[in-house]
Amino acid sequence: MNAPDGSLFGDQIAASRLAKKFFSLDTQKLLRLVIEDLFPGRVALVSSFGADSAVLLHMVSEIDPATPVLFLDTLQLFPETLAYRDRLVGQLRLTNVATLKPDDKLLAAEDPDKFLWARNPDRCCEIRKVLPLAKALQSYDAWITGRKRFQAATRATLPLFEAEGTRLKVNPLAAWTKAEIDAYFEKHGLPRHELVAKNYLSIGCVPCTSPIRPGEDVRAGRWRGRGKTECGVHAMTPDAGADI
Numbered sequence: 001m002n003a004p005d006g007s008l009f010g011d012q013i014a015a016s017r018l019a020k021k022f023f024s025l026d027t028q029k030l031l032r033l034v035i036e037d038l039f040p041g042r043v044a045l046v047s048s049f050g051a052d053s054a055v056l057l058h059m060v061s062e063i064d065p066a067t068p069v070l071f072l073d074t075l076q077l078f079p080e081t082l083a084y085r086d087r088l089v090g091q092l093r094l095t096n097v098a099t100l101k102p103d104d105k106l107l108a109a110e111d112p113d114k115f116l117w118a119r120n121p122d123r124c125c126e127i128r129k130v131l132p133l134a135k136a137l138q139s140y141d142a143w144i145t146g147r148k149r150f151q152a153a154t155r156a157t158l159p160l161f162e163a164e165g166t167r168l169k170v171n172p173l174a175a176w177t178k179a180e181i182d183a184y185f186e187k188h189g190l191p192r193h194e195l196v197a198k199n200y201l202s203i204g205c206v207p208c209t210s211p212i213r214p215g216e217d218v219r220a221g222r223w224r225g226r227g228k229t230e231c232g233v234h235a236m237t238p239d240a241g242a243d244i
Contacts, residue, residue, distance in 0.1 A: 071097060081193070
């Protein structure tokens with residue numbers, strides 16, 4: 001499949017044009033297009049190795065197991081998440097997984113007691129997630145996320161493509177349902193994150209993640225009672241992290 005002209009990239013109009021052009025494309029074919037044609041060598045999958053992460057990781061491994069995968073280790077993750085990462089990397093034979101960690105000096109200056117999450121959760125996410133990811137993404141023209149519309153009301157209109165300054169963000173699973181996710185796990189014999197069985201359906205850092213209750217959105221257990229729904233990586237400015 002031929003890639004669109006490069007001038008299409010760089011703003012939300014361009015992203016909307018791409019979404020309209022490729023909305024009916026099979027997800028695996030869309031990923032192959034993004035990885036091999038649109039952004040060869042210039043796209044990364046950002047994965048939390050969380051509840052649903054194995055789906056995209058499996059798809060990418062079948063296209064090219066050397067595709068860059070960026071994993072944010074906030075240093076406050078569940079040990080089950082780290083074990084799941086190691087299991088999937090081995091099982092899927094992923095060969096280019098980079099683990100991103102927060103800056104030691106920033107942590108020492110602003111979170112020496114590891115309780116910034118309680119005092120200022122937005123700044124905690126910024127230090128532990130937003131800044132490390134923004135710095136890493138400077139090397140790429142596009143990145144792939146695992147966000148889905150069914151996860152929360154705030155994601156109900158999630159587009160297939162988004163502009164982030166001159167960088168493109170791709171949400172190949174945006175329209176997938178939970179049933180489709182579950183069916184993919186079953187079809188390909190993919191292992192589940194250990195905490196899913198305990199009703200953790202969106203898994204982040206230990207202090208800010210709890211199980212969901214019947215009838216709640218998938219992401220209801222994140223920052224419960226805080227009035228916070230996102231960590232901030234999907235609200236990054238194009239030059240975030242440029243001066244770190």
